Amino acid sequence: xxxxxxxxxxxxxxxxxxxxxxxxxxxxxxxxxxxxxxxxxxxxxxxxxxxxxxxxxxxxxxxxxxxxxxxxxxxxxxxxxxxxxxxxxxxxxxxxxxxxxxxxxxxxxxxxxxxxxxxxxxxxxxxxxxxxxxxxxxxxxxxxxxxxxxxxxxxxxxxxxxxxxxxxxxxxxxxxxxxxxxxxxxxxxxxxxxxxxx
Numbered sequence: 192x193x194x195x196x197x198x199x200x201x202x203x204x205x206x207x208x209x210x211x212x213x214x215x216x217x218x219x220x221x222x223x224x225x226x227x228x229x230x231x232x233x234x235x236x237x238x239x240x241x242x243x244x245x246x247x248x249x250x251x252x253x254x255x256x257x258x259x260x261x262x263x264x265x266x267x268x269x270x271x272x273x274x275x276x277x278x279x280x281x282x283x284x285x286x287x288x289x290x291x292x293x294x295x296x297x298x299x300x301x302x303x304x305x306x307x308x309x310x311x312x313x314x315x316x317x318x319x320x321x322x323x324x325x326x327x328x329x330x331x332x333x334x335x336x337x338x339x340x341x342x343x344x345x346x347x348x349x350x351x352x353x354x355x356x357x358x359x360x361x362x363x364x365x366x367x368x369x370x371x372x373x374x375x376x377x378x379x380x381x382x383x384x385x386x387x388x389x
Contacts, residue, residue: 210242213250231268249300263293263312270298273306273324280312299334301351319377321349333383335368345387350375358384 199217200206206224213232218224222240230242231250241259242248248260249268258272263280266272280293294312298304302316305324316322317334327341337347337355347355350370359369359376366384369376 237274255306264296264298266298267300267302269301271303272298273304273308275307276304276322277307277309278312279310282311282313302332303353319349319351321353333379335377335379336383345383347387348377348379348384350377 197215198212201218201220203220204218204222206212206218207226209226210224210228212230213234215232216230216234216236218236220238222236222238224230224242225244227245228242230236230248231252233251234248235253237254237256239257240254243260243262245262246260246264248266249270251268252266252270254260254272255274257275259278260266261278261280264278278296281291282294283291296310296312297315299316299318301319304310304322305326307324308322308326308328310328314328314331316332317336319335320332321337322328322332322343323337323339326339326343328338329342332338335348336345337349338344339346348368350356350373352370352373354370354372356368356370359367364381365378366381367376367378
């Protein structure tokens with residue numbers, strides 16, 4: 192294992208000698224980190240987590256218990272993966288298929304995925320987006336969007352701090368949103384705002 196200083200690995204975890212683990216990362220009970228996986232600095236990898244071959248995980252990522260991050264998934268910095276949420280990487284799964292294709296999934300900076308949510312592959316979750324617990328994501332999620340349900344639909348937009356924001360002003364092709372808690376503002380595309388389920 193190639194790793195920085197202050198990496199904590201529980202004695203029951205398995206980390207491939209060919210994986211790379213960043214400084215200050217903790218890997219907990221019964222987790223498995225496969226060859227060529229790269230995990231950034233300051234991450235917390237919970238109990239029973241599986242990180243597949245070649246997966247890239249950014250810095251300060253929190254992966255809760257029971258999550259499997261399969262080949263084809265890329266996780267950027269500051270992402271939260273809730274307990275037992277599920278990634279996929281095959282759109283046409285068959286147990287007997289010998290010629291299958293990996294479809295990528297990208298989870299962008301600051302996004303959060305709630306407990307037991309499912310992310311169907313070939314999708315991108317935008318910066319600071321939030322997927323509600325139990326949701327099933329079947330298409331791209333715009334930045335800052337809050338999505339819930341099966342299939343997941345936009346029900347609002349959230350600030351970087353995770354609080355549901357309110358519409359402040361409207362321009363020709365964008366909406367300015369404001370967080371009622373921290374007062375931070377951000378912009379969303381008008382076309383994304385108009386997809387919001389009332």
